[in-house]
Amino acid sequence: MRNRIIAAIAAAVLGCSGPALAKVSPAEAERLKNDLTPVGAERAGNESGTIPAWTGGLASPPANWREGTVEINPFPEDEALYVITRDNLDQYRDILSDGHIQMLEQYGPEFFMPVYQARRTAAFPEHVYEKFYQNALTAELLDNGNGVRDTIMTSPFPIPQNGLEAIWNHILRYRGEELSFRSASATPQRDGSFNPVVNQYDYFFAYSRPGAELEDIDNKIFYLKTETVAPSSLAGTITLVHETLDQVRSPRLAWRYDSGSRRLRRSPNLAYETDLPNSSSLRSVDQKDMYNGAPNQYDWELKGKRELIVPYNAYKLHDESVRPNDVIRPNHINQDLTRYELHRVWVVEAKRRTGISHIYDRRVYYIDEDSWQILATEEYNEAGELWRVSEAHNIVYYSVPVFWTTMEMTYDLKAQRYYIDGLDNGYPAYNFEPGYRGNEFTAAAARRAARR
Template identity: 40%
Template sequence: MRKTTTKSLRPGLLCTALAALLASPPAGAAATEAEIAGLGKTLTPIGAEAGKNADGSIPAWSGGLNQVPAGWKPGRLDPYKDDKPLFAIDAGNADKYADKLSAGQLALLKTYKGYRMDVYPTRRSCPVPDFVAAQTKKNAAAAKLGADGWQLEAVVGGGTPFPFPKSGAEAMWNYKLRYTGLGRRAQISALMPDKDGSYVENKQWAYELYPFNDPKVAGPADVGGVESKLLFDVLSPASRAGEGYLIHAFIDKPQDAWIYFPGQRRVRRSPTFAYDNPIAGFDNLYFVDQINMFTGALDRYDYKLAGKKEMFVPYNSYRLIDKNNKFKDMLGPDYVNRDYLRYELHRVWVVEATVKGDKRHSFAKRVFHFDEDSWALLQVDMYDAKGNLWRVQEGSLWAAPDVGACMAYETQMYDLVARRYVTDNWTAEGEVIDLTAAKEGRVTAATFSQDEMRRRGER
């Protein structure tokens, strides 16, 4: 495979972005009164550009999908089912659209025969609840990073920490603490297709808790510095059934993790379940910190805010999560069936992460692409130590009006060296994700204890 390098932002756009950064206060400085006054006016309540783009292909934001349609459940209703594709991007015309694609997207288009991206009308569907808008204004004036440049020192719950990001680390925290509800549960499947059309299904119950999404949280001390808690109960394959994985992520230190092994009937602390350590059962194709697109501490990379660009990204992926789908129809030998994916033109923030000189990681460089309307992470390009593009991961965003947020849950990851791919967080066939589990008490802080994991494993 030929060497692939990151494609730079368009010269004019890059100059504009750099000029804005140079004119801004240093990283960690509070937003100005003029900036804060623009929230909810020229900007959306979390800091995205409210207006349309120059040619109108990105419309103005008008509140998003903020009313719950009759019959709504994730995967049971597509509010944009009547939309038709505007055009398709494939290997034959990819260069024409290269300025609106990532290096990873270009590589997929040119590497895999038949791979295409169907582009639909842009729908700015992401809503912002009133309390998120109010908490974001508080954060704009008070949120700050620690002296090390990555730890989060001050933030209030329920809002975007840095609606006017001045550094790559601030943008990363906007992603990590974006509002998606208090927590959820789902029976999910991670799938590894083979060339013959078969696939291995890693099925599990997944429980997630996000304490900073609670507007009652006045600061890190209120939640013990916990960023999130994740629990996974493995159901299949049979060789792994009964295993459990518990993760506590923090805003100021690396995460804690525990594993339950049914054969030993004990919970063991697992300091290696982090960063670029491979996840069991995925043939070395999937690292721990690729869960949910990116998880864990920010301490191993330097993060550069490269600016904002217009880009074709997975958006309003209701067709992908349709509960009438069958995995056998969705999974091709080399990539996900393109009929199930929808791409739209949106503005994204670009962050380039480079491994620090005194740290190590298998991905020497990562390029993150965040949706400006939700701070969801929709595209990650990952490079090896020689600068070669190695893996490409994409998220799939859809608006959940019952929660008042856009969810980026389902992920697809392509390994360009192994020529294999993995999907994760696909809700199991026939199962619907429970987005209000924490709000309604079906998931609580007690769910994420070692004792609870042991109890589940011994059932």
């Protein structure tokens, strides 16, 4: 990471072996009420003023937004402060990730990065902030780091001591209690042509429900059911996932219903480096949501913090007037619709463990200090070459509130193609209160739904 790390953590450890690591002391946890925000970010801005102080985030929606409608841009008057291009990137190298530098060099001048005023909008409900504090006092990694204990609802380690704790903060971050929405994914050809795959997504977050206790949720983080709506050749395909907390002790459970065979079958390999369905082999399963699943294939190192230009407040991409044709371009998305800002991020490096088979030898994650959402990643091949670059474009969903992705993409620098997910434009607003009870996510329920 050269000399651009601005806050190296001297006590960071690899964290993939050994006994459970200790929770923080009460005195340390009190920092979440003083110099740190409730989620563990630095409350103050930076010295130059280019990163503001945190003042609660976008906890209240804009006055002209109405419940049940698509989120509107809370900053319609904002204009880009400057635009980073291939020609001027040397001025900004210290605040650019290696992945974005490569994107600018390889795809410029069409690929550029409009940089806006930094706005620390990430916000969560007050009861979630309370759980951050409680988790800090109790949460511990299980032996070998394959799970956690004495934690619930949201990220376990707001004051992380190592890379494993930081990645678990992303995996277990609060994303609401349940959710229903429709969106499309695509793998554009080099000329920009594409055929979208439209899915209905239904989530039930067992880990995050008020009153839930870890011993009562049967080792489950969430339940997810997806049903393909289009194209007609795939319509009716259903995938059901039970996402487990300790995936080494109890691996992820997955089923898939193929409308051709009309049978619901277990999918034992829906994990790790397996190709993500409908991604044209441009993205692995464990890249969904930027990273998911058991962390046992890598050694994780917390490198420290950096001030970095990252995707943020992507309300232009989320706008209800935008359509997939407005977003998709050859090689990369339409950068006129993007918004980048300067934020502090945690840097976590994952190195493949000896004897493990995975297509990525090394991975670098840039995690938002205000939300524990991964904002950007870099994936390297066996030869040490930068292979893929991923971005997560995020917004605050006002009705909760919660900070989460509206669109993700993985750029394959070798194939010069990309996978994009979250093309939700033109569909109804996300529904964070669909009224699920949990029994809608059993294999039997999926089988009944398929037959209808």
